[in-house]
Amino acid sequence: MINSINSGQCKEMILYIADKIIESEPYLTEIDSKIGDGDHGTGMKRGFSAVKKELPAYMPKDPEDVLKETGTILLDSMGGASGVLFGTVFISGITKRRSKGTLNLNDFAEIFRTSLTSLKQRGKASVGDKTMVDAYEPAVIALEKAVQEGKTLVHGFSEAAKAAQDGVQYTKTVKARFGRAKYFGGKAIGLQDAGATSIWIIFRSMSEWISKEKEEAAL
Amino acid sequence: MINSINSGQCKEMILYIADKIIESEPYLTEIDSKIGDGDHGTGMKRGFSAVKKELPAYMPKDPEDVLKETGTILLDSMGGASGVLFGTVFISGITKRRSKGTLNLNDFAEIFRTSLTSLKQRGKASVGDKTMVDAYEPAVIALEKAVQEGKTLVHGFSEAAKAAQDGVQYTKTVKARFGRAKYFGGKAIGLQDAGATSIWIIFRSMSEWISKEKEEAAL
Amino acid sequence: MKKIINKPENIVMEMCNGMAMAYPELEFIQKYKIIKKKEINRNKVSLISGGGSGHEPAHAGFVGKGMLDAAVCGDIFASPSQIQIYQAIRETAGDKGTLLIIKNYSGDMMNFKNAAHLAEEDGIQVDYIKVADDIAVQDSLYTVGRRGVAGTVLVHKIAGAAAEQGKSLQEVKAAAEKAARNVRSIGFALSSCTVPAKGTPTFEICEDEMEYGVGIHGEPGRKREKVITADELAQRMVTSLLEDLQMKQSPEEIALLINGFGGTPLQELYLLNNAVTRELFQRSISINRIFVGNYMTSIDMQGASVSIMKLDEQLKELLSFESDAPAFKADK
């Protein structure tokens, strides 16, 4: 049973996320077509396809390096606001850390809390604005709660994935800030946010990969 | 009972035509909207409004002068192919004539035959092409027949108006040449030609004016 | 019908006035709807074109140094009257005579020719040339013979350069005729134009259809068919144009005009240019100059046309002459 991951595992985990995001392209496209401009799926796919292409050959010193490289690839390949935002998710929690060589639940909670703060500063969005923040903030809180309660890595990410999923559901209940709701008025209600959905897929994938790795480790 | 008209009468007759064409603008617009580009009514109205404005002050030497001036005003104010074509109707029969000071049925037949020939040369259309020629040619033939049969001016124009009306009906039965029918295919059948309708209104108005004048002369 | 207008009947007047406001070097003579250069150079052949409105920037946007001296504006899709054209001839007449450049449409041909006769009676030397570059159809709704379309703009350019060089009327006419003889165009529509007076589309077209070979008044083309890709369009258009020009894998140079019909954005015109130039390169045809934009529109129609002009040394030289009309600025 793994309670921390090293740089090789981190690479594998990210590549697993990449597969899941790429698979979800049509789903994300559909969601963004309903309330946005329909390009979120192709943007995420472009970003994580670049990750799949470039990350395998990358030689990280530590798992933090893997996250940073992932963010950089997203930043460079996705474009748009979401390129920066998803890049931020992976990069901004890393920049001021000194690595221990592995990441445990507490490390992940710290990293994602820092990047969440950064994301909110950059994008100026808070919970309730119908953005990825609605999924990301609850996921981070779930990680922190699991740390406090002394839970395992597996448990922590499973809770975070659930919290992100609830966050996606929550985006259905709110109108968008920044005027997006204007076109949709009441119709925005019932529609979920594309960026939040991607965050959920990311956390769900991390949770899946960790529990799979756990099983394998337990063999 | 008048059997010929002088220049003053000719002016009044033309102004009567002008009123009738102007009145018919919505009708002509509707027809041209169904199978053309919808501008025939406004074009004819523009032309004959100019006639109403400019002809009254014009001092003709003879009735031929009136027709020529009318055609010139149409030519100058209408624009488009139809400006030239309707200008031709009034001008081209005149250019090589020496006036007798009045116009009888034979004169009208000669004038309109000449302008018909000119019109067909210029526009390259023949009967059956779903153009104004389909109304104009039968009207001219009716005038000529009335001359041959020694009929009165009133009778001649009444026959010509009827023939023009039949010509309009005939345009409903043919497809347009010059590709116009392409869009309409079978749908062109049943729709009448706008220019032919104008020719009919012109002959009907001349007929009406002449028989009114006859009544007044008979008082 | 949704348009930025006041009343349909005032469009041409307000539009011409708006043009003259934007370009202080142009003058708008309201009475005859003539747009002319403010300062006429009397020592060169005067050039006049025009026709129905609805093809903006044609032709008023091509009035300027190295192009036209005046454009005569008819009603939407209706030739100007002979008197308008006659007045334009008078207003711009210089010492070297006047050349009229006429797109082949019945109304235009009749009115321009009549105007030429009227002006000749005043002692002005006037000649004309006819442009009939559209290979789509032979006779058409408004023409005997081929229609005159976007290729006319390149003819303006060639004639304008020749005139600017101080050539005689005969020489300018010869250059313009050579240009007209060597240019071919073909277009397609994805949507119909809407003539403001009518207020509804000129033709119906399904969501997956195009009109291949459409005219610039929304006249029928060769065929109503399913929409195809930009690459397929380019392949077909280039093939037909070169065939009609009898150019096959030749080392000759051409000028290329990718023309939008008014409702199609530049994005798609550039993309079409990419496809068309690739087709030409595959056939080893070298391109001397490319123009991409809205030059000869059909009100708000979506679609585009491709024009190819075969060049010899003279045409190349004239094409690269400076021009400074609002809608056609070219450097030496």
Place this chain on the structure above:
Amino acid sequence: MKKIINKPENIVMEMCNGMAMAYPELEFIQKYKIIKKKEINRNKVSLISGGGSGHEPAHAGFVGKGMLDAAVCGDIFASPSQIQIYQAIRETAGDKGTLLIIKNYSGDMMNFKNAAHLAEEDGIQVDYIKVADDIAVQDSLYTVGRRGVAGTVLVHKIAGAAAEQGKSLQEVKAAAEKAARNVRSIGFALSSCTVPAKGTPTFEICEDEMEYGVGIHGEPGRKREKVITADELAQRMVTSLLEDLQMKQSPEEIALLINGFGGTPLQELYLLNNAVTRELFQRSISINRIFVGNYMTSIDMQGASVSIMKLDEQLKELLSFESDAPAFKADK
């Protein structure tokens, strides 16, 4: 969706390539979707702009003498990535530093600023200015603060002229900032754009409605309302713009930009210009220069925007400086 395209995902690449084909003075760096001048003048401040594609000719059409040195092209309606912009900075860097001109959108601001930091780490002197000229809304779908729209083109012109004159980075930035501070825009849409990736219109709009204050990505404006006449539109837009510029019956001079959104023909833009200039004259405001055309489009959206820039002597001088970009040719 009917467009002249091959596959939606290839539009930007094919379009940029088609642009580079049309203008031999431009070079297209495929890998980073950069359109730049073939020859960079290293003795002047380099100017870079860009943003999402779909606004053609913006910004690639404004690359040329007296305007930009490079334009960085993102996907349709999506900012280019920081690495694209960083590469553009590197490719065009000269001895006098680089100024980035950014339309105020979250994605653009973040990516351009990041790129500036990356380039600074390489020792390149980079600064940026933000254009936020759209008075329609404060915060919006994609922005914090006002959106940057068509006024950006006039900022390019001013900055381009200042750079061409050999001014320092600080001076060019000051001129560009002055331009940005003095320009305001407002637009309206008669139809929605259709983003190719989505394939259906971004918003629904009834046959008798317009979106007043619309953004250049089809973002909501101030109000969905009934279509009004060109004269009424002009009256409203001019009033709001002058109010926001705090200009009332003043003797100040302005520059005017009538910008089409891509699906509206020139005919209507000229007509709108007629209405707008009349409104301005009624308020005794004198117009130094007018630009009418498609400058900052929203793919195929029907509609237009009006931009007014208040001019002082310096801005007037810079505005009348020669520029030779494909989509912005101005003589001295």
